[in-house]
Amino acid sequence: GAGVSQTPSNKVTEKGKYVELRCDPISGHTALYWYRQSLGQGPEFLIYFQGTGAADDSGLPNDRFFAVRPEGSVSTLKIQRTERGDSAVYLCASSFGAGGPIGTDTQYFGPGTRLTVL
C-alpha cells in the first residue's frame, strides 16, 4: 500500500504486560513520528526519528516507553508494564524529512493502533 500502515489495529492487554506496536512508513520517508491520542484529545507527540536515530524523544511519558527504528524504515513502539492510563490510540506518521522550512514537511498519518489495558 502507499500509505502508512500500523499493526495491530487493536490490542487488548492486561495491566503489567508488555506490548509492541508496529509502524510501516511510506517508502522513501526518512522521518517517522509517534503520537498518542486519548479520548477527546488531540494527538500528543511522543518521539521523532530522523533515519535510525531518535532526534527528539521528549514526549515519551516515562521509561516504560521505548521506540526503535533499527534500519531507518519500520519502527516499533514498546511499552513495558502497561498501565490502564496507557489506553489510547497510538498514531504513527512519516514524512520526507529533508529540505524545506521546518513545518512544511507534511506528516502522513497511519490509522493508529487502539490499545486497551484492562
Next chain:
Amino acid sequence: DQQVKQNSPSLSVQEGRISILNCDYTNSMFDYFLWYKKYPAEGPTFLISISSIKDKNEDGRFTVFLNKSAKHLSLHIVPSQPGDSAVYFCAASWGNQGGKLIFGQGTELSVKP
C-alpha cells in the same frame, strides 16, 4: 499546559454555508500552523497550512487566517459540504523543534444537508 487550544468541541453548519473553526495558541515561538482533518477509524490527514510570515492562505474551499497579535487562527470552509463532516485539528510547530507538532483538542464539524 495546553499550548494550542480549540475551545469549541463541536460545530454544526448547514450545507452550502460557511464553517469557521477557531484555534488559539500561547507559544509565540510557533512559526508554522497546520489544520488536519480526521474521519473515524482513520488517521489525521493534512488539509492546509500557513507560515507565521503570512496572514492568509487559501486552497480551494479552504482558507486559513492567522492573527499573530491575537495568537489566533481560523479555518474557513465555504461552501460547506456533508463530506466535510469530520474532526478538525489545529496544530503548530516551531523551527528548532524538528517535526514535532503540537495539536489542539479538535472540533467536530457536522455539515447537515
